Amino acid sequence: MPPPPGPQGPYPQGPYAPPWGQPYGAVPPRPTPVNGVAIAAFVLGVLCFVPAVGLVLGLVALGQIKRRGERGKGFAVAGSVLSSVGLALWVVTLSTGAAADFWDGVKDAARGEGTAYALEKGQCFTTPSGSLQGVTYDVDEVPCEEEHDGEVFAAVQLPGGAFPGDEEVARVADERCYALQDSYAMDRWALPVGVDVYYLTPTSQSWRAGDREITCLFGNTDERGTLTGSLRNDDRRLDPDQHAYLVAEGYLNRAMDEVPAAESVEEDFAGHRVWAGQVSEALRGEIGLLGRHDWPADAERPVADLVADLKAAQEQWGLAAKATDLDSFYAHYGQGYDLVEADTTVAAREALGLATTRPVYEEGGDGGGESPGKEV
Template identity: 60%
Template sequence: MSIPPPPAGPHPPYPSYAQAPQQYPGWPQRPPVNGIAIAAFVLGLLCFVPAAGLVLGLVALARIRKKGERGKGFAVAGSVLSSVGLALWLLMFTTGAAADFWQGFKDGVRGEGTAFALQVGQCFDEPGGSLEGVTYDVDEVPCEKPHQGEVFAAFDLDDGRFPGYDAIARTAEERCPELQSDYAMDSWAVPEHVAVYHFTPTKDSWAFGDREVTCVFGHTDEGSRLTGSLRRDAHTLDPHQIAYLEAARVLNTAMESEPMTEYVEDDLPGHRAWADRMTDALTEQSGMLRAHTWPAAAERPVADLADGLDKARKEWAKAAEATDADTFYTHYDQGYELLDPTTTVTTRKALGLATEPPSYPVAGDGGGDGSGLDV
């Protein structure tokens, strides 16, 4: 039998022993390390965001089981460390350690140009140009140079839950003006273009124990600057000036307690009680003035002022005994006239205090005609 010839045409190549040898499988490759596990471990070590480290650790464990990746040790360690960190954070908040941390943070940044570094007596500029809104950075400025604000007081709010921005603002608006007279004892030396501002905690800073409210003098026109310090206290005044201003504060405090009703007849008993407080304050003030040893140049003016206060006291005492509104008004008007602020100018000049009565109502103006009874 003969073998037929192969069909014509192109033929596929025949295998050749020159081809590459067959590849045999080697050792199995190791699976990759899970990146989330590494991140969980790092966050667990840092403890800055322990909750994030715990969540990432749990996510990593789930993926490792599903994909067969390596890194279970990292994930477990990160979860454990983050759990410990989270427990420590909770302990800090419940024991008050967070407040200590916050105080340490503020102490650490003092002098570094932040709002937390501001202290009573310092003057500064706010880079944003406004004393309202949220601020962090400030630039300390010598008070003798133009500046945006001057710190005159600071106080701490009560602990507890964050009370809200409106509640904090109301407290600041009440307390800061009260503290103003401790720093600027001579209200006559505070220009009418000066306004009171305040820096308060934010919700975030409150969580770390920040409770401080900072009271600040600023210009009524935010585009303008103050020049020179408004400080008038023991740091800048002599003992005679302080003695005079402390005596004047007694009367001013009594004036501030005037009833809020528009007319005397709306609350005659309340006005009589107020007139009685005025009588006591005038007795105390004149006694303080007479008890102090004054410089020779101020002896006569102070004595005359004390005599005038005694005359005013008699009218206020009669107002306190008034049985009807008309009688009250009669003695009230006479007593008010005897307390005209201009009667104190001679004494103030002798003591080197401001001599221009404010043209705006000051603490203790008692309503009156707006000229103020701050003496």
């Protein structure tokens, strides 16, 4: 009898993790002090009676924050911008090239250029610490062909209003980023071992400066490891047959991701029966898409063999959903799981030129898991 399914954990790669896998642990970020010079710059910017001093202090604070990894960038930027407005009222002309460069620097800081706010989908970057956990204030964009710490695959805009709190922002980020990963990297089998989903989220300070964006990204669960090469694998990089297959396979992937959080079937028998029904329906959707597509001649037989196994698997998962006792559930679940893991999947993938190495799942690794996020 196969081991019982367990809690839903993160899925760093592959179509789905074994239901009995353990979630990754994560160390929550430690509080970081707010830069005092940044606060002074903000106060002087609001008062606006010595704008030159507020502007200078704001720029000094930005430099200190970058070197020390302190918080308060929002205060420093706001103080600089407010002081610059006051100074503009005092000064009629600024004629030198140095002055023009000075103002360009202020405007770049206000726009967030060179910071996490400026990251876009498809970009790769490094962080000063090399870690994707904790707090960061700036990042350096690098070509994806070079070693990097993270690759952005999606962005989520949060609604306006008051800052919802770190826990709520992290909850939304975890939910949305994991849901969006397949739209960028459709083939989970092609993700390298150790790759997981992370995110950059606003802090209460950056929220006041207008930051409302959650940045979803892929990173290495080994803090000493890096990534090389883009992980993008979508309709822009797949041929029509590969894309059709992965869209169909996505039905099963998403259903497997919904495994109940209980550590054993006994703890939530009803929940596991519902989940088995979801898997059965997902298999129905996958079978339908695979059956309707016109496959290349050399892929027709492998895909047909896969569909046969998936039909048998759908029946077993459906019986597991109707099971009235644990022994019956385990019997049908075991057969159904073996059928979706059959070698026919590898053969169909090989015929279509997709990755054929089954994903390796790690247990108890660092990164990912309950809090795979970094505040910016």
